[in-house]
Every structure is written in structure tokens, then in C-alpha cells.
Amino acid sequence: LAYKTMEDMPTMQFARNWKTWTGARLIHALLPKPYHFRRISFFRQTSSFAEFTYIMxxxxxxxxxxxxxxxxxxxxxxxxxxxxxxxxxxxxxxxxFPPYV
Incomplete structure (x- = not known):
């Protein structure tokens, strides 16, 4: 999942609550029984050149x-x-690779 934000949205408090606003909790709740999270990674933009502010x-x-x-x-x-x-x-x-001749 990739997220874009407005200029004033990405605060530290906003980033700390990522499990809620990204939908991670919702996904976990909706996930059918035989499936489970193996890994969840959350990345935050570090430069102004990135298109997305957050990626999960x-x-x-x-x-x-x-x-x-x-x-x-x-x-x-x-x-x-x-x-x-x-x-x-x-x-x-x-x-x-083919063997070298």
C-alpha cells in the first residue's frame, strides 16, 4: 500500500499512529482464518524526490x-x-547461463 499526504500531514504523531490510519489493523481483522501476516514493513519518505510519503x-x-x-x-x-x-x-x-566455449 502506498500513501501520499498533504504538506502539513506527516507529523511524528501521525507517523506513530501508522497501524491505524494505514489500515494495518483493519487488514488484520479482515484476513480470513487460514492466512496470517508473515511480515509487515512500514517505510517513511526520507527525501523530497519520492512520489509517496509512506509505503507499507x-x-x-x-x-x-x-x-x-x-x-x-x-x-x-x-x-x-x-x-x-x-x-x-x-x-x-x-x-x-550456457557453459562458456
Missing amino acids: LIQIEHLMVSAEVALNMADSLRQRLCAYVDVYREVDFTVL
Whole structure:
């Protein structure tokens, strides 16, 4: 989830309450039973060149086993939160190089 703010919004008090206004608590409450947070990371803008002021990444264990659950949850969050919401799948791959001749 990515968030943009007005110039006077990003105060320290605002940043300290990130679990509420980012929707992290809401996501945790709406998460269906077999799924749980593996990791949640919250990043704050450090330079004026960044497009977003705050970014929250949530890794949810086994969410992409059922893609429709992930997509329905993302769609539900778009309607409730003022954020850019997207779903990504982690992919492991190995690049094989041809042997040198």
C-alpha cells in the first residue's frame, strides 16, 4: 500500500499512529482464518524526490494459493482506504547461463 499526504500531514504523531490510519489493523481483522501476516514493513519518505510519503508492505503467508481471495481483499481495501493497493506474488527463479566455449 502506498500513501501520499498533504504538506502539513506527516507529523511524528501521525507517523506513530501508522497501524491505524494505514489500515494495518483493519487488514488484520479482515484476513480470513487460514492466512496470517508473515511480515509487515512500514517505510517513511526520507527525501523530497519520492512520489509517496509512506509505503507499507505486508507479506501474508500462503495468500496467493487462492488468488481470488487476495484479489477480493485488495478490491475491498481500495474502497475503504485512501491508498494505492496492489497484490504481488513472490517468485523464485534461477538464471542458467550456457557453459562458456
